[in-house]
Amino acid sequence: MSEIRLINHSRAGDGLYLLRFEAPEQLMDQYSVPGQYAIIRTNPAQERPAFFAVASGPADNYLEFLIKQAPGAAADLAELSEGQTVECESIQGPGFKIDCQKxxxxVHMFSMGSGYAPFRALIRFILASKQEHCNLHLWQAAFRLSAVPLLDELAQYEKDGTIxxxxxxxxxxxxxxxxxFAGQVQEALRQYEDNLKESVLLWIGSHEFNVSLKEALASIGVDPDALRTNY
Incomplete structure (x- = not known):
């Protein structure tokens, strides 16, 4: 068990927050693959720990989490003030071990809201390598523009040609x-003209999101079982 301390708290969109924590070296050493998640206890009375995907890259010297305001552990984290601490049991999971070389x-990444977090980690991991990379596509779902997580950052990534x-x-x-696109990701997919059959397909989100993505992929002739996630 390690104690992590909040060092920066910023708004990331409607009901979304980006939290940056200082963490001990032995915990940071557990984070080696983008897409891994941290197991966190926000208070001693918590019966079971919560799982949060790390939003920073493995090369960063801090841990970041993209938190959606919701009851439970997420609300506890969102309400923290800078300097406060929580307990992190470990960082685990297979993450996204993929070849992104030019x-x-x-690589097509499909996410809803705060589900962007592990894809952000993957993007930061690729950028930290300072090598040319394959084409990265992020399909980001939200109700409205103000609810898109870290919109300015995403727009800059696109402007730079990263995604x-x-x-x-x-x-x-x-x-x-x-x-x-005015509508849901699965509707946009059905109208997408490029061939996705040889692409790496990654998703983060609800079970319903996964089902709808698989149905959309099948409708355009792509094997729905090609869709992978981070656990």
Missing amino acids: GGPD KLHLCLDDQTEPTEHPF
Whole structure:
């Protein structure tokens, strides 16, 4: 069990927060693969620990988490003040062990809301390698533009050519400076013209999101079992 201390608390979108923690070296050494998750206890009365995907990269000297305001441990974390601590049992999980070298298959990442966290870790991991990489696509679902996590950061990644951003917004009715598909990710997929059969397909989100993605992939001739996650 390790104690981690909050050193920065910032808003990341509607009901979303990016929290940065200082952590001891022995805990940081457990984090080696983007997509891994931390097992956290926010208070001694908590019956079972909570699992949060790490949003920072393995090369970073801190731990970051993208937290959605929700009852339970997530609310406990969101309400922390800088300087406060929580307990982290360990960092675990297989994460995303994929080859992202230039010339390799395109990587398509599908996420909802705070589910972007482990993909952010993967992007930061790739950037830290300072090597040319394959084409990275992020399909990010949200109700509206203001609910997209870390929108400015995502827009910068796209501007720099790091990713191709596919925003899919259910309830956005007003025009924005950011191109988006008005609807759900699975609907956008059905209209996508590029061939995904040779691509690496990764997803984070609810069971329902997974089912709908698989149905959409099957409808365009892609094996739905090719869809992978971080556990």
